[in-house]
Amino acid sequence: MDGPALSWRERRILAEIETDLVAADTRLARELGSMRRGRLRWPYALLRAVARIPAGVVTVAVAVSLALVVIAAQLRTVSALVSVGVVVAATLLVLFARPLSRLVARRRGR
Helix, strand or coil: CCCCCCCHHHHHHHHHHHHHHHHHCHHHHHHHHCCCCCCCCHHHHHHHHHHCCCHHHHHHHHHHHHHHHHHHHHHCCHHHHHHHHHHHHHHHHHHHHHHHHHHHHHHHCC
C-alpha cells in the first residue's frame, strides 16, 4: 500500500465499519472470507442452470441417447460413434446435474 499507514483511531473506525458490515450481511461476509484469486464461478453457474431442466426433457434425452446407441452399434462408423459419445455425455450431465449441484452447494456452504 502506498502512502502513510493508518493511525490508531482510523484503524479503530475501520474495524467498527467492518464489524457493522459483517453483522448486516452474513452472506457477504462468507463470500468475502472465502474469496480466492482466480476462482472460476462459471462451472457452478452452468451446473445450477442444467439442474433446472425439466424431468420431461431429461426423459426424452435419455430415450434419444439410447436410440442413437443402437443406431451407432449397427452402423459402426467413427462419425456415428463420436456423435453418440457427445450426445450420451451431454445426457449424463443433464441426468446427474441435480445431485451434483446439491453436492457442490453443500460443500460450498450454500
